[in-house]
Amino acid sequence: MYLEKLRLDGRVAVVTGGGQGIGAACARALGEAGATVMVAELLPERIEASVDSLRRLQIDAHGITLDVTKSKDVDRVADEIVGRHGRVDILVNNAGVAISDVRAEDTSDEHWRLHMDVNIDGLFWCCRAFGRKMLARGGGSIVNIGSMSGLIVNKPQPQSFYNASKAAVHQLTRSLAAEWGQRGVRVNAVAPTYIETPLTSFGIKENPDMYKVWLEMTPMGRVGQPEEVASVVHFLASDAASLMTGAIVSVDGGYTCW
Template structure:
């Protein structure tokens, strides 16, 4: 009975920023559990490369080009997905950017607005567009990718804009959970630690950064993308049916200190 709750057969899921990294691992996890998954990414080439890698493993996933900062496009994709598949059961808001290593006093308007637009506004546009269909159906699960940076101030990198955007995602998650819980839609978030991806590879060549990141993590390593995907899968599934408004830390203990 319990393992059956983790199955997603017959469900339709969409993952933003699904072409690579945490997003692609999440697409694979949901597809392996039986869901029909759509990769939504603003970079069509990246999305199709990710799609091809999963098709080679036997997973039939779709691709749609979507920039989460374009609310009109987000609304259109939501309409198109439901028109094609008849439903949307799971939304994973993974698309995000960092643009770290910039002291607050030097952050330009463009820099601040860009990070907020992708990380916070984009998450809301998607929740609103797809959430409306879930509310009409009386069921659905939304999982937002937040960050441990929504709880703490990272060091040594200076990234007030990123920290603020992810704290916003966390509180948006709780707010939507409170509004939509009685109407059958659950909204949760995952707050990852530093994850081993090509974007973080530079840290291994920076002793100060490496010592701060890994030395500050009780388990002594960065996370892997599949470790975050596993948590997303759980939250998206009926195994987490009692959970809404939760911000699940998957940070190797980094925020324990």
């Protein structure tokens, strides 16, 4: 009974930014559970690499080019996927950007706008476009990738623009959950700690003093791996989390305990 709730056979899952890091891990987790996976990604070479990797695991995977910052492109992709597969059951909003270690007083309009365009505007365009499809069918699950940075202020690197964008993701998650709860669409978010991906290489690989602080601030004393986030995303997307909506699930090695 309980293991069956984690199965996703017959479902269609869309993962934005599914070409690397957490997104690629989420695509694999959902695919291993039986879902047909759509890797929605900006860069064609990442799409090809991710889809090839998934297919080698016998996962039914497909790729589609998507720029989440363009609402009409998001609408087009949603229409195309439903036209091709007949449905969308799961959306993982993973596409994001983090160019940190910039002080607030030095943050340019362009730097601020980039983070808002991708991390919150683009995420909303995807929730809106795919949410419409789910609402029309009477069901679906959306999992947004937020961040512990939406709950606390990171140190030592300044990144007010990123923190603000992820806090907005969390509040949007709750708002959509409240609006759509009685219409069959669940909306949850995960709030990861530092995960070993290209986005965090500036601290893990390039700044040992910063990395030391990160580890000291984390009770578990380590950064996370993409699959550790993907496992939680899989759970939230599945029927095993059928009573959960509007939740912000911390996957942070205890970071927000202190």
